[in-house]
Amino acid sequence: MLKAKLGRIQLKTPLVLASGILGTNAQIMKRCIDNGAGAVTLKSIGPIERNGHNNPTVLAFDSGLINAVGLPTPGYLNMDEEWEEINRIIKEPIIASVYGSSVEEYCRIIKYISKFNPSIIELNVSCPNKKAGMAFGKNAELVSELIREVKKCTKLPIMPKLTPNCDNISEIAKACEKAGADMIAAINTAGPGMIIDIETRKPLLKYKTGGISGPAIKPIAIRCVYEIYESVKIPILGIGGISNGRDAIEMLMAGASAVGIGSAVYYDNIEVFNKINREIEEWLKNNKIKSIKDIIGAAR
Amino acid sequence: MTSLPEIFTIKKIIDETPSVKTFFIKGKIGMQPGQFFMVWLPGVDEKPFTLSYTGKNPAVTIRRNGKSTEAFHKLKPGDKIGLRGPFGKGFTIHKHKKVAIVAGGIGMIALASLAEALPGSTIICGAKTKDEMIFHKRFRMHCCSDDGSIGPKCFSPQLFETMLKEKKFDFVYTCGPEIMIKAMLDLCLKYKIPMEASLERYMKCGIGVCASCVCGNKLICKDGPVFPDKELIKMDDFGKNALLMSGKKAALKEFCEWKQE
Ligand SMILES: Cc1cc2nc3c(=O)[nH]c(=O)nc-3n(C[C@H](O)[C@H](O)[C@H](O)COP(=O)(O)OP(=O)(O)OC[C@H]3O[C@@H](n4cnc5c(N)ncnc54)[C@H](O)[C@@H]3O)c2cc1C
Ligand SMILES: Cc1cc2nc3c(=O)[nH]c(=O)nc-3n(C[C@H](O)[C@H](O)[C@H](O)COP(=O)(O)O)c2cc1C
Numbered sequence: 001m002l003k004a005k006l007g008r009i010q011l012k013t014p015l016v017l018a019s020g021i022l023g024t025n026a027q028i029m030k031r032c033i034d035n036g037a038g039a040v041t042l043k044s045i046g047p048i049e050r051n052g053h054n055n056p057t058v059l060a061f062d063s064g065l066i067n068a069v070g071l072p073t074p075g076y077l078n079m080d081e082e083w084e085e086i087n088r089i090i091k092e093p094i095i096a097s098v099y100g101s102s103v104e105e106y107c108r109i110i111k112y113i114s115k116f117n118p119s120i121i122e123l124n125v126s127c128p129n130k131k132a133g134m135a136f137g138k139n140a141e142l143v144s145e146l147i148r149e150v151k152k153c154t155k156l157p158i159m160p161k162l163t164p165n166c167d168n169i170s171e172i173a174k175a176c177e178k179a180g181a182d183m184i185a186a187i188n189t190a191g192p193g194m195i196i197d198i199e200t201r202k203p204l205l206k207y208k209t210g211g212i213s214g215p216a217i218k219p220i221a222i223r224c225v226y227e228i229y230e231s232v233k234i235p236i237l238g239i240g241g242i243s244n245g246r247d248a249i250e251m252l253m254a255g256a257s258a259v260g261i262g263s264a265v266y267y268d269n270i271e272v273f274n275k276i277n278r279e280i281e282e283w284l285k286n287n288k289i290k291s292i293k294d295i296i297g298a299a300r
Numbered sequence: 301m302t303s304l305p306e307i308f309t310i311k312k313i314i315d316e317t318p319s320v321k322t323f324f325i326k327g328k329i330g331m332q333p334g335q336f337f338m339v340w341l342p343g344v345d346e347k348p349f350t351l352s353y354t355g356k357n358p359a360v361t362i363r364r365n366g367k368s369t370e371a372f373h374k375l376k377p378g379d380k381i382g383l384r385g386p387f388g389k390g391f392t393i394h395k396h397k398k399v400a401i402v403a404g405g406i407g408m409i410a411l412a413s414l415a416e417a418l419p420g421s422t423i424i425c426g427a428k429t430k431d432e433m434i435f436h437k438r439f440r441m442h443c444c445s446d447d448g449s450i451g452p453k454c455f456s457p458q459l460f461e462t463m464l465k466e467k468k469f470d471f472v473y474t475c476g477p478e479i480m481i482k483a484m485l486d487l488c489l490k491y492k493i494p495m496e497a498s499l500e501r502y503m504k505c506g507i508g509v510c511a512s513c514v515c516g517n518k519l520i521c522k523d524g525p526v527f528p529d530k531e532l533i534k535m536d537d538f539g540k541n542a543l544l545m546s547g548k549k550a551a552l553k554e555f556c557e558w559k560q561e
C-alpha cells in the first residue's frame with residue numbers, strides 16, 4: 001500500500017530522508033531505512049574538505065529549526081570507504097546530494113561519485129548557508145546550463161533541488177525539465193532568517209543568519225510543489241515541514257511523488273519514518289484509497 | 301519544543317588545576333547525571349559540557365583544550381553564558397548496589413554529579429600528575445597518576461583491577477579518554493560486571509539531527525552520551541573512529557589531536 005515511485009526508482013515507502021539530516025555515515029542511514037525510510041539522501045558532498053561554520057549552527061525555535069551548518073563536507077575524494085559501506089549495507093535507493101561553486105566543480109564531483117552508482121544525483125543549487133552555491137538555483141539560465149553539462153557527465157538520474165527563495169519557482173522548474181532534469185526536489189530551507197538573543201543582544205547563530213525548516217515552512221513548501229506540479233511533467237520529491245501522515249498526504253496531493261523528511265527527526269527521532277508511514281496507511285484505509293499514486297496531485 | 305539557549309550570569313570562578321576552571325552560575329539548573337548542555341559563549345562558539353554541580357548552585361567545569369575553551373577561561377564573574385539542554389541519556393542510577401566510579405583525567409567532571417547522587421560509591425580517578433587531579437578534595441577517592449606524584453603510578457583501569465582482588469562491585473560507571481573506556485569495558489566483560497560509559501564525539505546540534513556525533517549507528521547526543529556494555533560492544537566505531545568537524549571519518553587518535561583553527 002505504501003509503495004511509491006520517483007521516476008523509475010521504486011520506493012518501499014514514500015518517505016525519503018532529506019539531505020543534511022543524519023546522512024553522515026552508512027550505518028545511521030541504514031537505521032533510517034530500518035525505521036521505515038524508502039530512500040536516504042547523503043549530506044551534500046562538496047569539492048574539498050570543509051568544516052562549515054562554527055556553532056551555534058542548528059537551533060530549534062517555536063515552530064521549526066534554523067541552521068547555518070555552512071556545507072561541511074569531507075570532500076568527494078575522502079569518501080571511498082563510506083561509499084563501499086553504503087553499498088554493502090543499504091539495499092534501498094541512495095540519493096547523492098552534490099554542491100559546487102561552478103559547473104566544472106559539479107561535473108568533477110559527479111563523474112567521480114557516479115562510479116559508486118547511487119540511484120539519483122541531487123544537485124544542491126539552493127543552500128543559503130554559503131553565498132556562492134545559491135546563484136544557480138535562482139536563475140533559470142544558469143541552472144539549465146548546469147543540468148545540460150552535468151547530464152553529459154553521468155547516466156544517473158539528475159534531480160535539482162530548488163530554493164523557495166526566488167519569485168519564479170515554476171519558471172526555474174520548467175527550465176530544469178527542458179534542460180534534461182529527470183526529477184525535481186523542492187524545497188530547500190527558506191529565508192534566511194535570524195534569531196536574536198535579547199539578554200546578550202546578539203544573533204544566536206554564529207553565522208548570524210540561517211535557513212528555516214520544519215513546520216514553519218510547510219505552507220511555503222506545499223505552494224512551491226503545487227506550482228511546480230502545474231508546470232512540469234517530471235516527478236517531484238516534495239520536501240519541507242512534513243512531520244506527520246496528514247502533512248505527507250497534503251504534500252502528495254500538492255503533486256509530490258515522494259516526500260522528504262528532515263526536521264521531523266528532531267520532533268520524533270529516527271522512529272519518525274515508521275510513525276508517518278502508519279499514519280499515511282491509516283488515512284488511506286479510512287478513505288478507501290488503495291495506492292499512493294491515486295492521490296498524487298489530487299489538489300489540482 | 302524549542303531548544304534555544306537560556307542565559308545565565310557567572311557568579312564565581314575557581315581554579316581546579318592549572319588547566320581546569322569551575323564556573324559557578326546564578327540560578328537553578330537540573331539534569332540527570334551524565335546528561336550535557338550545549339554551552340554558548342556569545343560571539344565565540346557553542347560546545348558540549350556537563351554540569352559538575354547541579355541544582356541550586358550549578359557549575360560547569362572546563363578544561364582548556366583549544367580556542368573556545370581558552371576563551372571560556374578568560375571569562376569573569378558577571379559575564380553571561382547560554383545553556384541549551386539538558387540533552388541526551390544519562391547514567392542509570394543504581395542506589396542499592398555496590399558501585400565503582402572510575403575516571404580518567406577530566407572524565408571525573410562528567411562523573412561528579414553521579415558521585416553526588418550515589419554517596420558511598422567507590423571512586424577511582426587517574427590523572428597525569430597530582431597537579432592535574434580534579435575534585436580529590438571534594439570527594440573521597442582512590443587516586444593514581446602517570447608519574448606517581450599522587451597514588452600509585454598507573455592508569456585508573458589498572459588500579460580498579462587491583463582493587464577487585466579485595467572488593468566486589470555490582471556495577472561500574474566510567475568516563476575518560478576512549479582508550480581508557482575501552483580498557484574498562486574489557487575488564488568489566490572479563491570480570492562479568494555490568495557497566496555504563498559516557499562517550500564524546502564532535503557535536504554541532506546536540507539534538508539528534510546533524511549526525512556529526514555518530515558512532516556506528518548511534519547518535520552520541522541523543523542515544524547517549526551514556527551507553528551500557530551491551531551497546532558498546534556493538535558499536536563499530538567505538539575505540540576506533542570519529543567524524544571530524546567536516547564530517548570526514550578519522551582514526552580516534554587523529555580526532556583527539558585535532559584542533560579547530
Ligand atoms: C557530551 C560531552 C560532554 C563534555 N563535557 C565536558 C566538561 O564537562 N568539561 C570539559 O572540560 N570538557 C567537556 N567536553 C569536551 C569539550 O566539549 C571539548 O574539550 C571542547 O569542545 C573543546 O573546544 P575547543 O574549542 O577549546 O577545542 P578545539 O580546538 O575545538 O578542539 C579540541 C578537541 O576538543 C574536541 N571538541 C572540539 N569541539 C567539540 C565539540 N563541539 N563537540 C565535542 N568535542 C569537541 C575535539 O576532539 C578536539 O580534538 C565534553 C564533550 C562532550 C561530547
Ligand atoms: C541541519 C540541516 C542541514 C541541512 N543540510 C542540507 C544539505 O547539506 N543539503 C541540502 O540540500 N539540504 C540541506 N538541508 C535542507 C533539508 O534537506 C530540507 O530541504 C529542509 O530542511 C526542509 O525540510 P524539513 O522541513 O523537512 O526539514 C538541511 C537542513 C537542516 C535542518
Ligand code: FES
Pocket residue numbers: 502503504505506507508509510511512513514519520521522
Ligand atoms: S550533535 Fe547533531 S546529531 Fe548529535
